């Protein structure tokens with residue numbers, strides 16, 4: 001499970017773009033996204049670094065939460 005803050009994620013369009021970026025590295029990832037908190041929890045076997053890389057390339061740099 002990967003817990004991420006995504007400060008740039010501010011609207012429904014961003015939400016879609018973030019979900020798309022995560023799905024691009026793991027189509028079967030389970031994504032729990034909180035737009036108001038700008039936070040997402042991803043359940044996946046893929047490395048956090050790969051997920052964060054895809055998000056960064058999509059324009060949504062993320063930081064891992066503790």
Ligand SMILES: [Cu+2]
Pocket residue numbers: 009010011012013014015
């Ligand atoms: Cu947006």
